[in-house]
Amino acid sequence: MMQMLITGLICGALLGFVMQRGRFCLTGGFRDMYIAKDNRMFYALLIAIAVQSVGVYILIQTGLIQFTAGAFPWVAVIIGSFIFGIGIVLAGGCATGTWYRAGEGLIGSWIALFGYMFMSAVMKSGFLLPVNQAMQATQLPNNSIAETTGISVWVFIAILVVIVAAIVMRELRKPKVVIPSLKPKRKGLGHLLFEKRWHPFFTAVLIGVIAISAWPLSQATGRMAGLGITTPSANILQYSVTGDVSLINWGVFLVLGIFLGSFIAAKASREFRFRMPDTKTGINSFLGGNLMGFGASLAGGCSIGNGLVMTAMMTWQGWVSLIFIILGTWTASYFVFIRPGKSNAASAAITS
Template sequence: MEWTGLIIGFIFGIILQRGRVCFNSAFRDIFLMKDNYLMKLATFVLALETIFFLFFAQMGWITLNPKPLNWLGNILGGLIFGFGMVLAGGCASGTTYRVGEGMTTAWFAAIFYAIGATMTKSGALSGWVKWLSKFNVTVEHSSPLYVEKAGPTLATVFNVNPWVVGLIFAVILLIYTFATKTTPRSSKMGWKTAALLLAILAPFAWMASAATGRNYGLGITGGWIGLIKSATTGTKLSWEAIEIIGIIIGALVSALASKEFKLRMPKNPITYLQVMIGGLLMGFGAVTAGGCNVGHFLTGIPTLAISSLIAGVFFILGNWFMAWILYGR
C-alpha cells in the first residue's frame, strides 16, 4: 500500500505548485509587507481540516494521533526551523515542490534539509533527540476519535468533547479568514481553491498512510529521512518517502504544463551556502520540534495538538526574527 503515497504526493505537489503554497512566504509576507494572502490560505485550510479530521474520525475512518507535547523541543526546534526556512528560501513543503520546478537553490536546501534531519534523528546528533524525548508528555484519551495514548490536545486540556473545541477553533479561524480584507494577488490557483483542495486531500492522506501502519497524515521530514536511509542502506521506501517523490513529480508535471519549469540559479553563488545552512537548520529544527510546517502546522494543528500549536507559534516567531535580521532592519 506504500504506492498510495505516490498518488497522494502527486496531487499534493500539483496543489502546492499551482497555489504557490509556501508557509515561509505566508509567515514572512504578513510580517514584512502586511500581505496576508497566503496566511489566509493557511487559516482557511486549518479551519477546514479541523472539521474534516473530526468528521473522518467520527465515522471511524481515521484515528487521530496528536504528537507528544515536548515544551523544550517544540519551542527550541520551532524557533530553529523558523530561522532555517528564511535562510533556505522556503519551508519544508515549499522547498520540496520547488525542487520539481527547477529551482537549483531548492535542490541544495532540500538535500541539506534531509541530511540535517537524518543526522538529528538517527545519526551523529541522535543522542540529543534521545535525551530530549525524556520530556515528552502523553495523556490518556477518553474520546474514541483519538488513539488511546498520545499528546494532549485542546480537548483534553479543557476536558470537553473534541467537537466543541474543534468547532470553536474553526470558527475563530474562519472569522479572521473572511471578516478581514485580503491582500490582492494574481495566482494560477486562488487561495480559497488551494486551501479547499488541501483540506480535502489531508484526511484521505491520513487514511492511505494509516493503511501502511503509519498512523498520521501528510508529512515531509520523515519522507526526506526515508529517502536518505533508502539511498544509504537500501531499506524499503516508506509511505512518506514515496510521498516526497510524488510531490516532486506532481510539481514538475504542473510546472511543465503551465510552462513554469525553468532551471533557475541565483545571481550570487553565495546564496547556495545560505540555503544549505538554512536546510541544515530546518532539518535539525524539525526533528527537535517533532515535526515541520506540514507535520505540525498543516497536519498537527487540526488534530488540536498542544505540541503542534506551540511549534506552529514558534515557527512563525523564528521566521519573523530571521526575516527581520535579513530584510527588515
C-alpha cells in the same frame, strides 16, 4: 508495496500540483505577515487546518482511522520550531515548499533539500540522535488540548471554524485590486489549471481535502499518520546509503509525489526552468536546509507535520510549534531583510 506506490504518489502529486499552481508558500506567508503586514497566506493556512480538522475527526468518530496525541515534548517543540523558522527563511522555502520548488527547477531548492534530508537523517539515526532524544525527553503527559482541558474537541473545532469563517467573509468583502493581465493563451480547463492565478483560499481548501485523504490512505498501509515531510525525507537519504527496505513507507512516496506533481504543474504552465543560485544564495540554502532538518526533527514536525496536521488534530504540539515557527521566521526576516536595509540607509545618510 504497490499500494504504497500508487496511493502515496497520487496523494503527493496532487499536493505538489496544488501547491505549485496556488503558490502556497508558508515561508513567504509568515514573512509577509511581519514585513508587508499581509496575512492572506496565514489565513489560507487556517482554512486548510479547519477543513482538515473537521474531516479527520469525522473519520475518527466513524472508526475509519485512529489517532493518539501522545505526550507533549514542549522544550524540543519550542526550540526546534524556532530554529526551523529561521532555517526556512535562509533556505527560501519550508520543507514542503522546498520539495515543490525543486520540482520547478530551482537548484537552490535542491541544495536546501539535500541539507534538510542530511540533517534530518543525522538527527533521527546519526550522531545527533542522543541530543534529539535527550531534548525530547522533557515532556508533559498529555498532548491533546481537549483531554487536558476536559472540553470536547468539537468545541475547539467549532471555535476555529467560526474564526476562519469570519476571516474569510471579511477578506472577501474587501475591494478587489484589479491587476491588468495578459490575454489568455489557453481556453477552458487549460486556462483555469495552468494560467489563471489561483486564489490562496481556494488553494487552502484543496490542501485541506488532500490532507484529510492522506490519513486513511496512509493508515491502510500501516503508517498511522497523515501528511508528513521530515521523516520520509530522512528515510530517502538513509535508504540510499543503507539499502534498508524497511525505511520505504507511504510517506516516502508522498514526498516523491510532491516533487512529481510540482514538476508536472510547472512544465504544463511553462514555469519550469533550471535556475542556478549565486554563491551566497547557495550557501544560505544549504545552511537553511540543515537548520530546517535539525529543527523539524527536534520539534517532531515541520510547517506541514506540526503547522498543518498537528494543529488540525488540536494538539499543544501543533499550535505551540506554529507560533514558534512564525517567531523564528520573523526573527530571521529582521536580520535578512530589514536590518540590512536600515544599515544601508544609515550608511547613505552618513555619506551624504
